[in-house]
Amino acid sequence: SPRYLKDYQAPDYKISNVNLTIQLDDTKTIVTNVMDVTKASEHQRALVLDGEHMQLKSVMVNDTKLDRSQYQLSDSTLSIANLPEQFILTITTEINPVANTALEGLYKSADVYCTQCEAEGFRRITYFLDRPDVMAIYTTKIIADKTSFPFLLANGNKIEQGELANNLHFVTWHDPFPKPCYLFALVAGDFELLTDTFTTKSGREVNLELFVDKGNLSRSEHAMASLKKSMLWDEQQFNLEYDLDIYMIVAVDFFNMGAMENKGLNVFNSKFVLADDLSATDDDFFNVEAVIAHEYFHNWTGNRVTCRDWFQLSLKEGLTVFRDQQFSADMHSSAVTRIKNVKIVRAQQFAEDAGPMAHPIRPEKVMEMNNFYTLTVYEKGSEVIRMMHTILGDDAFKAGIELYFERHDGQAVTCDDFVAAMSDASNTCLSQFKYWYSQSGTPVLIVSDDYHEETNTYQLTIEQSHPQTHDKQEKQNLHIPVNFELISNDENDNQQGLLHCKQQKQTWTFENVSSKPVPALLGNFSAPVKLNYHYDDQALNTLMVNAADEFNRWDAGQKLFAGYIKQLINNPELELPLQVASALEQVLLSNADNAFKAEQLVLPSFDEMAAAIDEVNSGALVRAISILKRFIAQQLQSHFLHTYQSLCTSEFAKDGQAIGNRALKNVCLDYLALLDSANELALNQFKQANNMTDQLAAIKVAAVNDLRCFEDVMVEFARQWQGNTLVMDKWFTINALHNNENVVQRIIGLLEHPEFSIDNPNRARALIGAFAFYNSKYFHHQDGSGYEFLFAQLVKLNTINPQVASRLITPLIQFKSFDKTQQKLMKAELEKLSRLDNLSRDLIEKLDAALQ
Ligand code: ARG
């Protein structure tokens, strides 16, 4: 049964101190939890603690052990009545970390014990008020075998350690900052350790410790460097300084998400820590830095100020994503970074907002909280913060952040509190803006314009429209910031600025415009909306060349391509005009930086197009994209070849320019792979590659074009990288992308590969997820074999790891984007799933929404 935001009530009891003793064991870990509890007000209500998947051993109030009649136990709660105002509660539980394949609570990842408590995993470790508005000071004593687990880690500072009988040892940690239990963490294992220090702006020295599996030390330097950059950036940009004497990061191979910001002890998916020149791509390096930054930034936006309840998740996630995006933009090309952000929103968040799980960035109804770590809460949440930044300006925004911390440091608060701080610090009314928090769906801006030669005036009319969403909300008009540029024949006439759309329909009049301008709207993607305005090819060409905003230049190209892809869906015989290619020729010959050029040359993805079209026939869409791509490849063959060759250098470097060069080179390869010399080019690049970006690009074009060399390079790649988990994930992914009618059989075969294990989320995502999300042609094959394959995997994952299952079901529940025939096939698989009798709550929630 779901929970509702409107039903929030403050807790009846407070827990101020938590004293944990955890004696680790593979199948019988004993947790003793001593808590200081007080009633939050005068009342006689029972204390109802959350707890699941564990065995209760004993309950003690002060010095009295309770007998079985003095408490009530259900599947998910422990209730104790007749309690005094204030007492010490001691609870002992037994848990089985090895059996924990859901990777929530305490589990074993290879030879390491670790925890994941957000959102509601702490209740799998001990009975507790598992909600973020219960904040306590934690002391944690860990006991384990000294030989197998030399490192015993928890939040805060190490205060004691020692030896015990039977080759055991212990370490005690104390975290002086009150925190909700979702930020609790414990790690035990044997590691290689990279250490460094960072001196904060006020002169305190912080020990930085990064723990990785043995043999991986040389791959941990980039993560450490990224951490130090993040610490400095947060001081310089937001005046936010780190607060403990130690900051630890542990990399583990089994992890449901990217990483977790536990106070002073981040636990990371090793994918977002480990990177070296030979085994990591440029994107991997970028992502490691971004995730390290994200988790570090949470220390203030998330930990020092946390969420009152889980409906407020975007309070910390939207804000922290915005902060990590700004950080990445400062570390790299800001335009290219912004383009990467926008592609995710348009391709994936828009699809979520149009599908059965559509929800506002602050959801109102939740059944399984893990289902709400979504693109909407994170990415749209970040866009909402960014819009405030755009509306208020950088200075006022930063003043708002300062006021937010002044008011709320140490508290668990709401999104309303955040907006209030922004509004008060800037003296700006944000009451209409706040509908962004409560309203789901992607707004559409319908734009029309008029030029009056007699008066030299130009009128722009913007109408906002709010499509019906699955959660059947009534929609309000929003405050939508629209960056605009008017591009005229005479450059001196160009105007730019910010429009505040607030009414259903609004018109702006611009004076002294001597000829009809081309409007460029939503510069830098100033709002997460769709735009409906008819541009002809010539207008788009003008924008591609003359728009001041780089994002607008890129976006005009995307619109040009999208227009032709749409036409080609209905008419594959369409004669494509040469201007399409010549627009790209201009791009290739321009003096923009190569990273940006590479983005300009990439066509909109299948997902982006699918999110923009109603009831698309997936086969027709795949074909349309490939016709356009082939046309461009043929028209610009010599340019692509020339550019490609000029960028084939033998030296490896990792600066921005070198990264941009590789990006452009590999986009050229991607086009050239559609032409005659494809096999030779791919094979050569594969053989000569001295870095993973080039090597992977070569095998990827071999896979997606089903080139002759494909099987050989795959064998060679596997031989070279066997045993390197992260690189083998890439190998599994490339298999899943094979553009060949036997791909499903190939993947079914790989499920039996000695290096495949469905228990490992990275592996499962690399093979099963990559197929379902990125092999659009065969996942959506009309014979339904792709859907059926996913169904069979979801049946297994449902019991092994519901969170992973719930992510991988996404492409099936978004059936509404596709035509009726496909919808039927997709729904049939969902119905089969819904008939399973051991369905996890995660899948029940999504299936209910999808099939309702
Ligand atoms: N707070 C983490 C982050 O964004 C993600 C934790 C997700 N946990 C989950 N159970 N879905 O950095």
Ligand code: ZN
């Ligand atoms: Zn986060």
